C-alpha cells in the first residue's frame with residue numbers, strides 16, 4: 001500500500017480543544033495530481049472486524065491557513081472521485097465533476113479556500129477498495145469487508161487529523177456525498193462549520209434499496225463476477241456486462257422522464273432501425289453510459305458502495321432520525337432537485353425540517369432529475385455563497 005505520494009505524518013486523534021496546525025499537504029503525484037493518505041492503523045468497522053492497510057486518495061486546491069480555518073471538504077457521489085475540477089486527462093478519465101463551481105475566481109474560490117476532495121473508502125480511484133491489494137499482496141476481491149457511510153467518514157476524519165484540520169469551514173456533498181456530509185455533521189458537529197447537502201436523504205428508502213438491489217443482482221449474475229474474485233483475470237474477463245447493465249438501470253433513475261422524452265422521444269439511433277436489429281436513440285445513450293462506466297469503474301467497488309448506501313441510516317443506534325439530526329446543530333442548507341425521481345424532494349424537506357440550524361429547503365429547478373445537483377451549477381453557486389462568507393455567486 002502507500003502510493004506515490006508520501007502520506008502526511010499521523011497526528012493525535014481529535015480531542016476536545018486539541019491544538020492542531022494545518023499541515024501543507026505532501027507533494028501530489030505528478031500524474032493526476034492525487035495525494036495519498038495511509039490510515040495510521042486498521043480501521044475498526046461498524047459491522048465488525050477491521051480494514052487493515054487502507055489508504056485514501058485525495059486532491060487539494062488552494063492553501064490552508066495556519067489555523068486551517070479556510071478548509072472546505074467536498075464529498076463526491078457514487079461514481080465520482082477526487083477530481084473535483086479541471087479537464088479529463090492522465091489519471092482522470094472524466095472532467096472534474098464540479099469544474100464550474102471550484103477554481104480560482106469561481107464560486108468556491110480556491111484562491112481563498114483550501115478545498116479537499118477525498119476518493120471514498122471502498123472506491124476504485126485511488127482509495128482502498130475491492131480491486132486494491134490486501135496486506136497479503138492479492139486483490140481484496142470478495143474478502144473486502146462490508147463498509148458503512150460511518151466507516152467511510154471515520155477514514156475521512158483521520159485524513160482531516162493528518163492535514164491538521166480541526167474544523168471544516170464547510171462540508172458539502174450531493175447524493176452519496178451528501179450522506180457522508182450528514183454523517184460528518186451528526187457524528188462530529190464541532191468539526192463542521194457549515195453544511196451543504198444536495199439531493200440526498202437521512203436514510204436510504206425502500207425504493208432506493210430496491211433500485212440498488214436490482215443493479216447488484218445484474219453484476220452478480222454476470223459469469224465474469226466469480227463471486228467477486230475476478231481482479232486477477234485478463235482485461236475484459238470481469239463482470240463488465242453486469243456493471244454496464246447496472247449503470248443502464250441507474251442512469252434511467254438519474255434523469256427525468258420529461259427530459260428523456262424531450263431529448264430522445266421515439267427517435268431511432270442515427271443510421272439504425274429499431275425493428276431491424278437497431279436501437280432507439282435512448283438505448284444508444286444508455287449503452288454509451290454503460291460502456292463508459294465499465295471502462296473506468298470497478299464492479300466490486302460498485303457493489304461495496306451501493307451496499308454502504310443501502311445501509312445509510314443516520315438514526316441507527318442514535319434514537320432515530322430526528323434525534324440523530326438534532327446533534328447536527330450547524331448552519332445548514334439542504335437542496336432538492338424538483339425533477340429528482342431517485343431522491344425525491346420529500347427526503348430533503350425532511351432533512352431541512354429536522355436539522356436544527358437549517359434554513360428553508362432550497363429547490364433547484366431542473367429538467368435533469370437527480371443529476372441536477374451535478375449540472376445546475378448556477379443554482380448551487382448562491383448556496384455556497386450563503387454558507388461561505390465572501391464566496392462569489
Ligand SMILES: CC(=O)SCCNC(=O)CCNC(=O)[C@H](O)C(C)(C)COP(=O)(O)OP(=O)(O)OC[C@H]1O[C@@H](n2cnc3c(N)ncnc32)[C@H](O)[C@@H]1OP(=O)(O)O
Pocket residue numbers: 076077078079080081094097254269281282284285286288292371374375
Ligand atoms: C460526482 C459524480 O457524481 S459523478 C462524476 C462524473 N460523473 C460521471 O461521469 C457519471 C456519469 N455521467 C453522468 O452522470 C452525467 O453524464 C453527468 C451528470 C456527469 C453529465 O451529464 P450531461 O452533461 O447531461 O451528460 P449526458 O448524460 O447527457 O451524457 C452525455 C454523453 O452521452 C452521449 N450521448 C448522447 N446521446 C447519445 C446517443 N443517442 N447515443 C450514444 N451516446 C449519446 C454524448 O455523446 C455524451 O458523451 P460523452 O460524455 O462521452 O461526451
Ligand SMILES: N[C@@H](CCO)C(=O)O
Pocket residue numbers: 077078079080174175176254371
Ligand atoms: N451521476 C452520479 C449519480 C449518483 O449520484 C454518479 O454517477 O455518481
